[in-house]
Amino acid sequence: xxxxxxxxxxxxxxxxxxxxxxxxxxxxxxxxxxxxxxxxxxxxxxxxxxxxxxxxxxxxxxxxxxxxxxxxxxxxxxxxxxxxxxxxxxxxxxxxxxxxxxxxxxxxxxxxxxxxxxxxxxxxxxxxxxxxxxxxxxxxxxxxxxxxxxxxxxxxxxxxxxxxxxxxxxxxxxxxxxxxxxxxxxxxxxxxxxxxxxxxxxxxxxxxxxxxxxxxxxxxxxxxxxxxxxxxxxxxxxxxxxxxxxxxxxxxxxxxxxxxxxxxxxxxxxxxxxxxxxxxxxxxxxxxxxxxxxxxxxxxxxxxxxxxxxxxxxxxxxxxxxxxxxxxxxxxxxxxxxxxxxxxxxxxxxxxxxxxxxxxxxxxxxxxxxxxxxx
Numbered sequence: 614x615x616x617x618x619x620x621x622x623x624x625x626x627x628x629x630x631x632x633x634x635x636x637x638x639x640x641x642x643x644x645x646x647x648x649x650x651x652x653x654x655x656x657x658x659x660x661x662x663x664x665x666x667x668x669x670x671x672x673x674x675x676x677x678x679x680x681x682x683x684x685x686x687x688x689x690x691x692x693x694x695x696x697x698x699x700x701x702x703x704x705x706x707x708x709x710x711x712x713x714x715x716x717x718x719x720x721x722x723x724x725x726x727x728x729x730x731x732x733x734x735x736x737x738x739x740x741x742x743x744x745x746x747x748x749x750x751x752x753x754x755x756x757x758x759x760x761x762x763x764x765x766x767x768x769x770x771x772x773x774x775x776x777x778x779x780x781x782x783x784x785x786x787x788x789x790x791x792x793x794x795x796x797x798x799x800x801x802x803x804x805x806x807x808x809x810x811x812x813x814x815x816x817x818x819x820x821x822x823x824x825x826x827x828x829x830x831x832x833x834x835x836x837x838x839x840x841x842x843x844x845x846x847x848x849x850x851x852x853x854x855x856x857x858x859x860x861x862x863x864x865x866x867x868x869x870x871x872x873x874x875x876x877x878x879x880x881x882x883x884x885x886x887x888x889x890x891x892x893x894x895x896x897x898x899x900x901x902x903x904x905x906x907x908x909x910x911x912x913x914x915x916x917x918x919x920x921x922x923x924x925x926x927x928x929x930x931x932x933x934x935x936x937x938x939x940x941x942x943x944x945x946x947x948x949x950x951x952x953x954x955x956x957x958x959x960x961x962x963x964x965x966x967x968x969x970x971x972x973x974x975x976x977x978x979x980x981x982x983x984x985x986x987x988x
Contacts, residue, residue: 618674618739618756619966619983620746624662628755628966633674633746636738638687638760645699645761648775650754651678652961652969652981653783653811654877655902659728659749660970663878663904666747670730673747674739676983677703677727679754680769680779690763698771700782700943702935703727703750705764718934723764727751732762754782755966757985767939770947776960776984777946777953780811781939783930784980785953788815788875789942790931791900793823796871800824803863805856805872805890807831807883809841809849810973811956811980812900813875818951819931820873821845827863829856834976844952857890867892873928879903881911884925888913893921900928960984 616635619628638644656675658664666673683697705723707713712720723733730747731737737745738760739753753759769778791812792798804820806813809830814837820828821844830841830849838849850856860869872887872895879901887897917923933939945951958978961969969981 614758616756616758617963618753619676619963620672620674621660622672624660624665626661628660628675630964630966631741633756634740635756635758636760638685640687640689641763642687642690643683643693643699643761643763643766644685645681645701645759645766646684647679647681647754647757647759647985649680649779649985650676650983651779651782651784651811652966652973652978652983653678654973655783656749657970657973658902664728664902666728666730670728670747672741673730673749674753674756675749676753676755677750678779678783679752680775680782693763698769698773698775698778699766700769700778700939701752701754701761702765702767702939703752703783704930704935705751705762706936707764716934717932718936719930719932755963755983757963767935769940769943773943773947776957776982778943779982780953780956780980781942784811785815785942785951785956786933786935786938787900787928787931788812789819790933790938791873791875791898791928792816792819794932795898795900795926795928796820796873796896798823798825798871801826802870803827803860805829805831805860805869805887806846807853807872807874807887808876808901809837809846810875810877813873814841814844814956814979816873816875816900817841817844817846822945822950827860829859829869831856837976837979840979843955853886853890860890864892868895871896871898873898874901876901885912888918888923888925891923894923896924896926898926898928900931956980957982
């Protein structure tokens with residue numbers, strides 16, 4: 614069948630919207646009709662070349678954050694039916710490797726092929742003019758229809774709006790988990806969140822849910838600072854210098870218990886500021902990506918880290934396990950305790966995807982989404 618998709622032909626920063634051929638689902642696969650896709654910064658990292666992909670992965674149909682409805686189930690694929698509502702996971706979950714067995718699905722061995730645009734066996738499901746093309750994270754949510762492996766799908770209740778649910782596919786899970794899982798925020802903690810866009814705003818929500826008493830949101834964009842106060846931040850500052858002094862004023866000069874770095878394009882200086890802002894035995898969580906081609910020299914004194922026993926902690930997908938944490942967050946949404954609808958600033962048609970990313974770079978959105986308007 615044919616589907617309309619946003620395709621990356623090179624890493625020049627622009628998407629081309631065109632028709633591509635899509636194969637029907639094989640065993641262990643689903644044909645999904647997309648309802649919505651999030652305009653996550655990670656796709657922009659790929660588009661601009663900040664995050665290089667293998668040359669053979671291009672052209673690539675983009676998008677890794679999304680939700681939709683199962684239209685067809687591959688042969689001999691039990692447990693699924695047409696009409697199931699799903700949130701897609703850009704990290705496939707095999708359920709068998711050491712990491713899945715240890716409750717760390719975000720580190721599943723199958724995640725190694727996320728940037729290659731292929732299935733685990735090297736095969737592809739999309740093509741143009743007979744030429745196979747890559748499928749971002751194996752899901753390509755920037756496509757009206759997509760054939761995905763069941764390992765990349767999480768079934769959700771049908772009463773949850775799919776536009777809201779799509780945000781848990783990446784941004785909400787990554788930010789919320791960065792606070793709850795990676796920073797291990799505790800009741801009464803003082804937390805700094807550096808950068809409160811689509812990821813950081815959910816780190817604010819996660820810190821609030823975990824019981825932090827002081828949550829300081831840091832962002833140069835006034836709109837985002839103001840919005841953070843509605844999402845659980847107790848303070849909002851324009852600079853890390855101000856945030857650090859504020860945290861010390863609440864901790865007898867010690868510093869924040871944790872600082873979660875969610876800057877869109879992270880630099881070594883951002884991480885150094887995060888480490889400087891935390892107390893002895895505090896945690897600096899690195900969630901935002903930088904330019905992979907850069908050799909990020911983090912200007913942090915080893916002696917300072919060792920003697921103060923500070924911890925640098927990475928956070929892939931917020932250390933969340935999709936099949937467990939996505940339903941858990943959607944239940945919080947159901948109860949009115951997790952803000953998802955409020956995260957959506959602007960809806961775009963697929964044809965306007967480049968406008969959506971221009972708005973993201975300009976700081977106009979908390980989260981823009983592609984709304985397919987079909988569900």
